[in-house]
Amino acid sequence: MIHDIEYETMPREALEAIQLRRLQTTLAHVYANVPFYRKKFQEVGMVPADISSLADLRRIPFTTKQDLRDNYPFDMFAVPMDNVVRIHVSSGTTGQPTVVGYTARDIGTWSMLMARALAAGGAGRGEIIHNAYGYGLFTGGLGVHYGAERLGASVIPVSGGNTQRQVVIMRDFGPTIMTATPSYALHLAEVAEEMGVSFDSLKFKFGIFGAEPWSEKMRDEIERKLNLTAVDIYGLSEVMGPGVAIECHEAKQGLHVFEDHFIPEIVDPNTLEPLPYGATGELVFTSLTKEAFPVIRYRTRDITSLNPEPCICGRTLVRMNRVTGRSDDMLIIRGVNVFPSQIESVLMETEAVAPHYQLVVDREDNLDVLTVKVEVGEQSFTDEVKGLQDLERRITKHIKELLGVSARVKLVEPKAIERSEGKAVRVVDNRDI
Amino acid sequence: MTDYIVEEHMQVEQISVFLENKSGRLSEVTAILAEAEVNIRALALADTSDFGVLRLIVDDTEKARQTLKSNGFTVGKTDVVAVEVTDRPGGLHGILTMLHDAKLNVEYMYAFVRSSGDNAVIIFRIEQEQEAIRLLESKGVNVIDGQRLYSL
Numbered sequence: 132m133i134h135d136i137e138y139e140t141m142p143r144e145a146l147e148a149i150q151l152r153r154l155q156t157t158l159a160h161v162y163a164n165v166p167f168y169r170k171k172f173q174e175v176g177m178v179p180a181d182i183s184s185l186a187d188l189r190r191i192p193f194t195t196k197q198d199l200r201d202n203y204p205f206d207m208f209a210v211p212m213d214n215v216v217r218i219h220v221s222s223g224t225t226g227q228p229t230v231v232g233y234t235a236r237d238i239g240t241w242s243m244l245m246a247r248a249l250a251a252g253g254a255g256r257g258e259i260i261h262n263a264y265g266y267g268l269f270t271g272g273l274g275v276h277y278g279a280e281r282l283g284a285s286v287i288p289v290s291g292g293n294t295q296r297q298v299v300i301m302r303d304f305g306p307t308i309m310t311a312t313p314s315y316a317l318h319l320a321e322v323a324e325e326m327g328v329s330f331d332s333l334k335f336k337f338g339i340f341g342a343e344p345w346s347e348k349m350r351d352e353i354e355r356k357l358n359l360t361a362v363d364i365y366g367l368s369e370v371m372g373p374g375v376a377i378e379c380h381e382a383k384q385g386l387h388v389f390e391d392h393f394i395p396e397i398v399d400p401n402t403l404e405p406l407p408y409g410a411t412g413e414l415v416f417t418s419l420t421k422e423a424f425p426v427i428r429y430r431t432r433d434i435t436s437l438n439p440e441p442c443i444c445g446r447t448l449v450r451m452n453r454v455t456g457r458s459d460d461m462l463i464i465r466g467v468n469v470f471p472s473q474i475e476s477v478l479m480e481t482e483a484v485a486p487h488y489q490l491v492v493d494r495e496d497n498l499d500v501l502t503v504k505v506e507v508g509e510q511s512f513t514d515e516v517k518g519l520q521d522l523e524r525r526i527t528k529h530i531k532e533l534l535g536v537s538a539r540v541k542l543v544e545p546k547a548i549e550r551s552e553g554k555a556v557r558v559v560d561n562r563d564i
Numbered sequence: 565m566t567d568y569i570v571e572e573h574m575q576v577e578q579i580s581v582f583l584e585n586k587s588g589r590l591s592e593v594t595a596i597l598a599e600a601e602v603n604i605r606a607l608a609l610a611d612t613s614d615f616g617v618l619r620l621i622v623d624d625t626e627k628a629r630q631t632l633k634s635n636g637f638t639v640g641k642t643d644v645v646a647v648e649v650t651d652r653p654g655g656l657h658g659i660l661t662m663l664h665d666a667k668l669n670v671e672y673m674y675a676f677v678r679s680s681g682d683n684a685v686i687i688f689r690i691e692q693e694q695e696a697i698r699l700l701e702s703k704g705v706n707v708i709d710g711q712r713l714y715s716l
């Protein structure tokens with residue numbers, strides 16, 4: 132169901148007019164109220180009034196996670212604390228956390244966007260939402276919660292953890308929509324099975340999963356094990372929280388970005404040049420309606436591409452493809468940008484290969500040499516040398532076709548790839564540049 | 565029907581192990597099996613510059629497989645055919661010709677450590693092993709079953 136027919140199916144021209152008006156308002160707002168942004172404008176010799184078209188946005192410098200950290204905790208806030216009604220904190224895997232704030236109107240906007248997102252994922256009035264996103268400093272739990280209430284659905288604020296009790300609730304209350312991280316959804320499936328509760332006997336119809344990267348393969352597994360239709364949701368606290376983009380359950384092919392509230396751009400993570408539709412690069416967001424914590428050209432570090440094709444669901448909003456990696460991990464091999472996640476997809480698509488791999492880059496005779504180490508598991512193992520050499524050749528060929536780089540594929544024993552605190556070390560760059 | 569059951573038991577189980585670093589890892593495999601009191605009856609290493617595949621016939625296939633797996637090795641199991649080859653010129657050639665004429669492709673072969681009486685024992689890996697066994701037996705070639713081979 133489309134929650135907000137007017138905005139979600141608006142003709143592109145009308146949408147762009149709204150975007151420009153809102154962009155100009157936002158820029159004037161941050162220029163007046165956030166010293167960090169004022170300084171950025173001054174650095175490039177501009178004032179907000181210089182922005183007369185959406186294309187002019189490209190002239191404004193980027194904002195990075197480090198900028199947010201440097202302004203810890205409240206220096207990026209664009210309104211006095213009197214007007215801030217909510218504070219969230221993004222964990223971040225390294226370094227200082229970042230703090231974001233919301234005015235009452237921001238909470239209203241966010242709730243409305245989450246209501247749109249939940250509706251796109253199959254929720255509505257009369258549905259019961261099992262919300263297993265964590266409640267707290269993390270935006271996931273409360274974001275879904277407010278959206279569900281706005282939509283008029285019944286929300287169970289079950290949060291994360293205490294999985295056995297969650298299974299009992301699922302069995303007794305018969306929720307029809309699940310919201311969780313994809314990995315927790317699979318964990319729920321396992322625990323339910325151990326407890327003898329079959330998902331076939333539960334009432335779930337749709338699942339809205341996000342807050343961590345996942346693959347099409349994982350979607351198949353979740354849909355099979357949980358007996359529901361699974362869609363992807365995207366958001367990050369710096370930009371708002373969940374509900375920046377959502378996959379419609381009709382197409383399940385990319386996430387519609389709520390462009391009346393956020394402008395997405397794709398840039399080359401190396402040169403920072405904007406890239407056209409369809410090209411893969413780093414996702415950048417500018418918020419258009421936020422009051423307390425606007426972001427201008429915020430580099431998400433997430434790697435994806437944008438798809439402007441019309442969608443069968445009727446929404447005119449551009450779709451971002453599944454996030455396939457982080458630009459922090461990007462390698463440049465002989466001038467070609469390579470993301471470990473791209474290699475991972477090649478391996479997943481190559482029959483019988485487990486996604487245990489490591490990329491090693493060396494420089495030999497001034498040339499970059501990429502070696503892809505792939506662990507040989509039981510599925511890919513054959514006792515014939517010829518078969519294993521074939522496997523190496525197949526992987527090399529797929530990498531060349533899909534990424535345009537030549538790689539040496541080296542088969543290694545299981546667990547041969549170093550793991551740091553349980554996580555595999557994906558990239559070893561031996562180049563001394 | 566009885567023929568079929570007899571043939572079912574004629575093939576020999578072989579385990580294979582993926583080895584990345586051949587020299588060091590090979591002795592690890594033999595040490596692990598010795599520790600588990602598994603007897604190695606035959607062993608052959610096929611290798612490239614990058615990796616190797618170790619093929620083993622042991623007296624307790626399942627135990628060897630589980631032990632190696634729990635030590636982090638990738639282990640496979642294949643059925644092979646053990647054949648007595650008369651110890652005279654042309655003995656092996658005769659068998660290869662029979663298989664070739666029947667269009668049965670030999671993926672690889674190696675010699676078993678012990679002999680059977682005066683005859684050598686050769687291990688063959690053939691895709692259609694049941695067909696090969698049937699063919700060889702019909703031509704009077706002595707195919708050795710697993711039980712006998714493990715105890716040679």
Ligand SMILES: [Zn+2]
Pocket residue numbers: 378379381382387442443444445446
């Ligand atoms: Zn759609």
